[in-house]
Amino acid sequence: MPRLYSLHICAILWWFGQVLIGGAMSAAMIIEPDIQQKLAILGGEATDEVTDVPASQSIRQGIKHATGFIYNAKPEGGGVTRLFKVLQTNACKFSCPYCFTSCAIRRQRTSFRPDELATTFVSLQRARRVDGLFLSSGIVPDADATMEQMLATVERLRFKEGYTGYIHLKLIPGASFEYIERAVELADRVSLNLEAPNQARLNRLAPDKKFTESMWERMAWATRLMRRARQEGRPAARSLTTQFVVGAVGESDRELLETIQRAHRELGLWRAYFSAFHPIERSPLADQPAEDPTRALRLYQSDFLLRDYGFRYDDLPFDAQGLLPRDRTPKQAWAERYLVEPIEVNRAPRHVLLRVPGIGPRAVDKIIAARRESRLRDLSQLKRLGVNTGWAAPYVLLDGRATAVQLALW
Numbered sequence: 001m002p003r004l005y006s007l008h009i010c011a012i013l014w015w016f017g018q019v020l021i022g023g024a025m026s027a028a029m030i031i032e033p034d035i036q037q038k039l040a041i042l043g044g045e046a047t048d049e050v051t052d053v054p055a056s057q058s059i060r061q062g063i064k065h066a067t068g069f070i071y072n073a074k075p076e077g078g079g080v081t082r083l084f085k086v087l088q089t090n091a092c093k094f095s096c097p098y099c100f101t102s103c104a105i106r107r108q109r110t111s112f113r114p115d116e117l118a119t120t121f122v123s124l125q126r127a128r129r130v131d132g133l134f135l136s137s138g139i140v141p142d143a144d145a146t147m148e149q150m151l152a153t154v155e156r157l158r159f160k161e162g163y164t165g166y167i168h169l170k171l172i173p174g175a176s177f178e179y180i181e182r183a184v185e186l187a188d189r190v191s192l193n194l195e196a197p198n199q200a201r202l203n204r205l206a207p208d209k210k211f212t213e214s215m216w217e218r219m220a221w222a223t224r225l226m227r228r229a230r231q232e233g234r235p236a237a238r239s240l241t242t243q244f245v246v247g248a249v250g251e252s253d254r255e256l257l258e259t260i261q262r263a264h265r266e267l268g269l270w271r272a273y274f275s276a277f278h279p280i281e282r283s284p285l286a287d288q289p290a291e292d293p294t295r296a297l298r299l300y301q302s303d304f305l306l307r308d309y310g311f312r313y314d315d316l317p318f319d320a321q322g323l324l325p326r327d328r329t330p331k332q333a334w335a336e337r338y339l340v341e342p343i344e345v346n347r348a349p350r351h352v353l354l355r356v357p358g359i360g361p362r363a364v365d366k367i368i369a370a371r372r373e374s375r376l377r378d379l380s381q382l383k384r385l386g387v388n389t390g391w392a393a394p395y396v397l398l399d400g401r402a403t404a405v406q407l408a409l410w
């Protein structure tokens, strides 16, 4: 008998438990997350796509870091700005296999209404926690509807909240011309993530996207609109950026940098960002190994060489597989192959000095200014001018003489 009673009690408790759990689950399904929960979800997922390049003195100027939904970025004018990086929605109709937000992965989906997101940003900005906004989004139900929501957020900020500060707005692949035009009018910077260097690689990385028609062409529209606004003296976005996922689908560094050089030339691309692939749990690429972040670092350094140092894509020291060396910078690898005669620092023109490892554009300016005053004769002078003398010494002459480090190495 006692055993029968206890079985009955267990059955009753189990039934109550099911009712409670079932009730809780259905409540969870119908209760909309509050603003704090949306912030945790949509801010967290937005920063998940941030690049994770290892710290390096040589490329410190290009590194971005994220803490929660606050993302430290470098604007054109220098310094660091704290951006509120957030998604309008983490719902997406696409299933790009590398992406955290992909519809192929079961997770809680939510969206900010434009008014909610605008007031959330304004309260963070007034509390001096952020300096600007970086707004991205999943794509649902289509590109135009997504941009409509994002632009409604930005319009509310600009025209109702009176916010005049920095806004970086992602362009959605496939969006109509009118939305790209409005984005360029309202934002300070626009970007569109190409993700892969060409259509063949994109077919595996983001099979629903068209490299030329839905992405490159939109970037070209943005560039034209920015240039026209500049010519007519109208306010508009000042720069265009893009981002690539590195190491997910076997693309080479050569393919990436060929596309980037073309984007600098044809689109006036301000800069490219690189995200070393890391597998997302439960995604189709979950079993694929993560890419070495050093590869992203070498790509950043190569992009700087193309953009700021006068290097051409053909100059870059690729191996037979089209990859850059990982154990030294691309400039060091180039110098080892081609810089056979040491450079006289007191005479060399700007573009030649820029080819020497350890000498960057700012150091070149200082060298040129300093040598107008007096001849440069020792490494300590170069060091004071911002040169990495450990790297530069083997490749330079100072007033006709090889440096002590150079003699020791040769």
Ligand code: SF4
Pocket (backbone or CB within 6 Å): 092, 093, 094, 095, 096, 099, 100, 101, 102, 103, 137, 138, 139, 206
């Ligand atoms: S379209 Fe964007 S958000 Fe959607 S799955 Fe692809 S990468 Fe992720």
